[in-house]
Amino acid sequence: MDLYFIDYLASNGHSFFHKASAVPKMIFSMSIIIAIIMSNRPSFLAFLLLFLLLLLKILRQPVLKILAMTFYVAVFAIIFAVSQISGSFLWPLTIILKAVTAALSVLIVLTTTNYFDIFAVLAHFLPKLIADSLFMTYRSFFILLKELKNLTMAVKVKRGLSPRKIFTNLKSLGDILGVLFIHAVDLSSRSSEILAIRGYKGGMAKYRSLRCFSKYDFAPLILSVAALLGVGIFG
Amino acid sequence: MNEIVKVRCLKHVYPDATEVSVCGLDFVVHEGEKVVILGSNGSGKTTLLAHIIGLLKATEGEIKVFGKVPTKEFDEVILNIGVVFQNVDEQIIGPTVEDDIAFALRNRGVPSGEVDERVDAMMETMGIANLRRKIPHYLSGGEKKKVALAGALIANPVLLVLDEPFKGLDPIAKEEIIQLLSEINAKHKSALVITTHEVNLVSKIADVVYVLSGGNIIARGNPKEIFLNPQVLHQANMQPPDFLVLFSALREVGFDVGFPSTMEEAANMLAELLRKKDN
Amino acid sequence: MNEIVKVRCLKHVYPDATEVSVCGLDFVVHEGEKVVILGSNGSGKTTLLAHIIGLLKATEGEIKVFGKVPTKEFDEVILNIGVVFQNVDEQIIGPTVEDDIAFALRNRGVPSGEVDERVDAMMETMGIANLRRKIPHYLSGGEKKKVALAGALIANPVLLVLDEPFKGLDPIAKEEIIQLLSEINAKHKSALVITTHEVNLVSKIADVVYVLSGGNIIARGNPKEIFLNPQVLHQANMQPPDFLVLFSALREVGFDVGFPSTMEEAANMLAELLRKKDN
């Protein structure tokens, strides 16, 4: 499960990107994406992609595994690309490069920054209800993931899931998700009780203070400027 | 001592028409008292706790906490109660351990400098200072318990309510929790209300024991009184701690040697007895 | 007796890089044997079980169940294993009790007439015939355990794996489960593998006890051998059952009276001893 692995990478790494705070890294990612939107030149986009992969390598992150996480985006992009073939292969290539590079720039930030630090930044732009719900989504995702794993194991042991039996599998999946949904609704009512007991009145997304500026924040900022200059000159 | 909790013949009907009653004796907790609630599965322990903390509204009966009705004056009452539920995983809301422990204080608008200080002190007390920046879903069961306990204690509650705090823990972790609870009780004079199925631990933590059975509170007393009352034991389908079983067995075969309150006392008493017989 | 399970120096690395090892002695289960696994929180009990039933693939080590590698021949191996996980809520998935119990049989394509018969018989055995059409979601903890157990037993497994089956149950419910398991073991010769933290129950159910500590299986033996081995107890941070603590205390003050295997035996031995001294 990607989210689990991303969370793990973010909370267990020690690179200079891990140490930088969320805001400059988010600026970094946005700059890359702006560069991607502005440029239509495959060579520049390919250079950006290689640059990001190299950055991942320098950060000692598992490059291939993170690149693999852009799989879905790549597939979507290919569908768009294939349906637009114009004789030249350059435009489809451009589309795929854009999609994958953009996704990678976000993943670099996510695999070096804890979710909740990013949410805490977003909380300053989002309505209270949405920002707090984001935090709740994050926490409950891991609680429910564990339950989903356990339910799946229990069904597997009773042979409700096996490689060749598609219909049995679909039915079992329906059962599993049914149980999961019901438990999720129960969990949500217990969680409201817990929030009430602990005095919650809204606004928890802003409890996490944004970190102060540190020397580590220079790296993503310098890279942002470089990306923007790069697209201005070469893109 | 002041009564801080008083429940008289509580009845609750759940939406699916399940009726739960806790009648019979009154359920009373005094300031600083350590109270354990015993009773079989489904006897209404959790239901009773939910009423005390104002989460459920009684269909019938009288519930007073700090002299107030908890459902009516929820905000005031809950301010002085700390709660640890059965499933601690669900109770940890904050994205990191320190955030979670600080949660109640921040909700109350305590200034952030003070929050930090109090969180630090609390983590020190609980021996979890090293977990500060950890993410809750990477903690072990025992660690999660301690984090939840710290989060409940941070606001210095007058009353601490714990639903099966020992469930699923290994013996050493249980001892640690008992130790922590005793310290907190001694230091802050927080009253404790604990439900459990672990009779062997009761005499280590309880001043007073309540026994729930068949919709009634059928007994109140110190652990020894309760465990030596065959009628209560029988009625509640309960087993006393092992060392008392042993002493009861001895009594039945004609050796009435009195009854110990704890394991250590039991060992001492037996040794004494044997020594006496030797001479 | 045949060995049906054999695990030799298992190592598993979880996706988040947590490393768990179960090395030291081999873990062996013979046909019809009742095996209990002890060890503190996080010592790897659940991990070991997950490997035996083929849900996890070992990073290192040798695992054989019925002479096969469970991950490789999952379908054949699991056919003869019944499993009850720690959290029953996360394994009962049928919309009604009877549907849930029938689940494994239906997945195997057993004709529906036979399914009904076997489900009936099973519910009779477990004493839950009255729950037939109930929705599992609303059952009590003890009832859910029995439903899960029935669902695991329905296919007459040669090996029954239970992860903390006593957790959260009241003493009477625990006794009932022990009773049921003993009957099943006696009747169908199903081997049992049980993890638990309840040392006081071990001697009631175990032929063989394994102790996990620090990544190793540090001991194997019958309950008495294990609980009377101070080195093992110390290393595994474990407490023996209360009656043995008592007898150890007696021995320390000079009364070496031997050691009982169960509570009843303990009471008898003491009575005997006192009687002797009287004369």
Added chain:
Amino acid sequence: MSHLHIPDGIIDPIWLLIGFIVTGLIIGLSLFMLRKKDIQKLVPRIGIISAVMLLGMSVPLPIGIGYHLNLSVLVGIILGPWAGFISAFIVNLILALIGHGGVTVIGLNSLIIGSETVFGFLFFGALRSFLRINISALIATFFALALSTALMMGIVGITQVNPAKFLHHHEHNHQTQLEEHNHQVDSQEELAEISLIKFAKIIIPFAFIGWVIESLITSAIIGFMGRVKPDLFYERER
């Protein structure tokens, strides 16, 4: 893959902006409609149901192909249209953050998935009064997904045709490498209408299988919930 997440870099910035604005307006309306609800109840409900939706999307279906579930209609049925749309936005935000869809298209993607939750809710509500709930769920899901796919193709269609001209002029003024851009943009312009048909030809067969699977599973789940906990479904307050 019952629907498509649009990646970054395909759609012109002006449409991205429009996507964000429309999504923002709908969220504003939703917040207004939910303003009287208790935030202590709403936050866990939205948060936890969004988490389930994310889980559904992240677990590959055990049928061998690269399909995953969506659960958007189910979310709509449980949360109702307002909280349901917010949930769709949250899920898209998180998906974008894990590289599962574009960051710049969060607005547009939210409209697409949000339409599934809202229309799924509406269809289910309408059908439920005279059909069994699992049948209602089946039909509601199928049509909500078909509708959202149509919406997505509409978005792709619109955004490919007009903005190309915009892009053209825009770049004409500011860019130095006119030759290359003009060429690419022109060919794109010519092919836009045709490409939509091509696009549909590729998408629809895949999407159709996705609709069927999603409908079947949604129906199974709703049937299950209806037996176990019928009070789960969102009811409009009167």
